[in-house]
Amino acid sequence: MALVSTLLFAVVAYLVVTRSPGWPRVQTTFFSPQVALDSLPEIARGLLLNLRVLVVGGVLVLVVGLLVAIARTLRGPAFAPLRLLATGYVDLFRGMPLIIVLYLVGFGFPALGLQGVPTSPFVLGTAAIVLVYAAYVAEVFRAGIESVHPSQRAAARSLGLTHRQSMRIVVLPQALRTVTPALLNDFVALQKDVGLISVLGAIDAVRSAQILVGRSFNFTPYVVAGLLFVLLAVPTARIADAVSARARRRQQSGHLL
Amino acid sequence: MSAPVLDVRGVVKAFGSNVVLRGVDVAVAEHQVVALIGGSGSGKSTLLRCASLLETVDDGQVLLDGEDVTDPRVDADAVRRRLGVVFQAYNLFPHLSVLENVTLAPTVVHGRSRAEARDEATALLERVGLADKAGEYPDRLSGGQQQRVAIVRALAVRPRVLLLDEITSALDPELVGEVLRVVREVAEQGMTILMATHEMGFAKQVADTIAFLDAGVVLESGPPAQVLADPQEARTRQFLARVIDAGRL
Ligand SMILES: Nc1ncnc2c1ncn2[C@@H]1O[C@H](COP(=O)(O)OP(=O)(O)OP(=O)(O)O)[C@@H](O)[C@H]1O
C-alpha cells in the first residue's frame, strides 16, 4: 500500500513538473546530461577539499566539544574561571550564524597581518566550522554526562576511583552511548555545512560548480554538486537511524538507569 | 577491647537548614557487626555517606583505624580505597560485565594484575553462587543477583569495613533471603560491618550491636536482645511497635 501510494505520488509529481510551461527551459539549464558529465570531474575534485575539512573538522569538533563539556561540568570554586569561559564560549558560538563566523575568521584573521597567522581558506574555514560545531557538540556531551545518574559516580568514588578515573571509566562511556544518535545527526549537518567554506574562496565542490556555471551559463553544475553532498549524507543518515532505533529499544527494555 | 576499626564521633551534618545528624556516635570494633535502625528520614543513609566520605561532615570526626579521615588534609580517595560500600539500588556499572565490575577497582585503584584480580573475583563470585554470570551484563541479572554482585564488588577491594545501606529494600521479597544469606556468611567470616537496615529479624541474628537513630542522634544502642526486646527509651519502643505492626519483626 505504501509503495503504491508513493509510486502514484511520484507519477503525479513527474507529470505536473514535466507538463509545466517552463519545463523545457528548466530541463536544459538545470538538468543537462552533457553539462553534468563535463562538470563532474572538476566538482568531484572540489569535493575532496570538503571531505578533508569534514574529516579534520569532525575530529577537532569531537575533541574540543568534549573538553568544553567537561570544563562546564567541573565543580568547585577553583574551576570557576574555566567554567565561565566554557559557558561564554558556548553561548557565543551557538548563537552566531555559521556564515558570520566564517566571514569573521576567514577575513578578519588574515587582515590582522600577524606573523604566523595562516591565510589558507582551508585552515580558516575549518577553524570557523570547528568553533561553531564544537559549541553545539559540547552541549550534546554535557547533556549526556548529566544523564548519567549521580549514583553511578557515587559508586565509582566509593571504590576509591578518583574524579578523573570515575569520569573516564564510568561516566563518559555511558554518556557517549546515550549521545551517539545526536552526534550522528550533527555529523549529517556538518557534512553539508563544509560546503560553506566556498565563501572564503576555497575551491571546493560548491565553488567549482559556481565557476562552471559562470563559464557555461548553465545551472546543471549546482545540481551535480548538490547531489554529491546528498550522496555523502545518505549513509550517515541511515547509520544514525539504526543507532537511534537501537538506543530506543535498549531504553524501552530498561537497560539505562 | 582494641580500638574500633570505624569510630564515628559527634558527627553533625545539615543540608541547608535541615540538620539531619546532630552529633552521632557509633563505633564498630574489628569483626563486629553494627546495625543502624531508625525511621525513614532519620539519617541512616546520610551517616553511612559521611562515613564513606561521599559527604563531608559539618562537625565531629570519623576515625578509621584511629586516623581522623575527615581531616581536609587527608586524601579522601585513599581512604575510600579501604572501605567497601553497597548501595540500596546496587549501582552496578551497566556498561561493564559482572567480572569487569568486580575487577575494576582492584586493577585500576589497587594496581593488582589482571590475572590476580580475575582469579579473586571468580572465587568471590563462586562463593555467592554467581560464577556462571561473570560474563553477563548487569541488566541481564535479577535484583538479588545484582545485589550479590555489588557485595562481591565491595569485597574485592579487601575493605577494612563494609558499609551496607538497606541493601535489600529495593528487592522483591522472595529475593531478600539470598542477599541476606551472603551478608551473614561474610559476617561469619569476620568482616567488620556497619549496616543500615529495616530487616529487624536479620539485625537480631547477625548484629552484635544495634544502634537506634532518632532525631539526629543515636538514642539507644546495645546488644539486639536488649535494644529489641527491652528498649529503655519510649521513642525506641514506639518505633519497634510500628515495625511489629508492619510485620517486620
Ligand atoms: N543530598 C541531600 N540533599 C538534601 N537533603 C538530603 C540529602 N540527602 C538526604 N537528605 C535529607 O536528609 C534526611 C535524612 O535522609 P536519609 O536518606 O539519610 O534518611 P534514611 O534514614 O536513610 O531514610 P530511609 O530509611 O528512607 O532510607 C532526609 O530529610 C533527607 O531529605
Ligand SMILES: [Mg+2]
Ligand atoms: Mg536510606
